[in-house]
Amino acid sequence: MNDMTPIAKTSPKDWESDQEVRWCPGCGDYAVLKAVQRTMPELGVKPENTVFVSGIGCSSRFPYYMETYGFHTIHGRAPAVATGVKLANPELDVWIITGDGDALSIGGNHTMHLLRRNLDCQVLLFNNEIYGLTKGQYSPTSRVGTRSPSTPFGSVDRPASPCAFALGSGARFVARGIDVHKNLPAVLKAAHAHKGAAFVEIFQNCIVYNDDVFAPFTEKANAATGQLWLEDGKPMLFDKDMKGLALDMETLSLKVIDVADGDWQAAGVIVHNVRNRAVAHMLVEMPFGPFPMALGVLYDDPRPTFDSAVVEQNRAAAQGKAADLQKLVAKGQTWQVEKQPHVI
Incomplete structure (x- = not known):
């Protein structure tokens, strides 16, 4: 790709493929697809x-619906394929589309290594807290007590937190969004602007097998008290700025406080700093109910990427050397197989 070549302006239609979009009517995947298609023209x-790489699951049909290059790969291995794509051509813009089951069960190991290596890509994890494609079994993010075909008496597993997993794996960008929320494009833009592995958990409603599981904070009536949209350099306020988060110095944990007369500074509300990893850990592990759901960019602190390090290493190794395939093949121990007489 020539950086000097002007990029023609595109529209959302330019990013829509000719394939019929097929998810269950009312699935949150439709909203995420539209949000991505609306956002791409604004990224330049x-x-x-552009390449979209997916694993297995409902969300993994995504590459079919984008007018880009794409791979629909195998269960949990999208990060491995995406790594190969990026190393083969570092100029490509690589997106990984995955689900909570795909990325955190059989794909957990691959997801972890992609994040710790810091490959320059965007990871969109659609979290509906259930296995949808295989007909409603409980997933790694399903809550305790979830009844499903595989847990008829209720799940006894403690669920994984995708964002806590990402931070623990060394991710340098962690964010959250909601499938139908107007702020999702802004989260996608921030992820794309980050140089390195950008991990975005998207709460996505499965209307068939786990309908309204996120309603306590996604429904319009619950949004004010249930959602905390974070913005770098801005106080952590919610409930129409009547409540906020403060740091409890005795327990070194977050707490919800009331804000009187809009004076958040006097109340002790903390200001969001996307480079503060310790607070990011607190935000992703806040229990919903006593606390709102932390949304937006939780952590953003870039460091050198895996692909740039590999490119530089290869450049340094090749410096002053001429490519000679024959010499490489003949290097070391070699032998010649002579033609053997035909034996009957």
């Missing part, structure tokens, strides 16, 4: 330089 990127 080209469809022909």
Whole structure:
């Protein structure tokens, strides 16, 4: 890709493939797809330089619906394929589409290594807290007590937190969004602007097998008290700025406080700093109910990427050397197989 080549302006239609979009009516995947297609023209990127890679699951049909290059790979291995794509051509804009089952069960190991290596890509994890494609079994993020075909008496597993997993794996960008929320495009833009592995958990409603599981904070009537949209350099306020988060110095944990007369500073509300990893851990582990759901960019602190390090290493290794395939093949122990007489 020539950086000097002007990028022609695109529209959402330019990012829509000719394939019929097929998810269950009312699935949150439709909203995420539209949000991505609306966002891509604003990123200043080209469809022909963009690749969507998915694993297995409902969300993994995503590459079919984007007018870009794409791979629909195997269960949990999207990070491995995406790594190969990025190393083969570092100029490509690589997106990984995955689900809570795909990324955190059989794909947990691959997801962890992608994040710790810090490959320059965007990871969109659709979290509906259930296995949808295989007909409603409980997933790694399903809550205790979830009744499903595989847990008829209720799950006794403690659920995994995708964002806590990402931070623990060394991710340098962690964010959350909601499938139908107007702020999702802003989260996607922030993820794309980050140089490195950008991990975005998207709460996505499964209307068939886990309908309204997120309603306590996604429904319009619950949004004010249930959602805390974070913005770097801004106080952590919610419930129409009547409540906020403060740091309890005795327990070194977060607490909810009331804000009187809009004076958040006097109340002790803390200001969000996307580079504060310790507070990011607190935010992702806040129990919903006593606390709101932390949304937006929770952590953003770039460091050198895996792919840039590999490119530089290869450049240094090749410096002053001429490519000679024959010499490489003949290097070391070699032998020649002579033609053997035909034996009957």
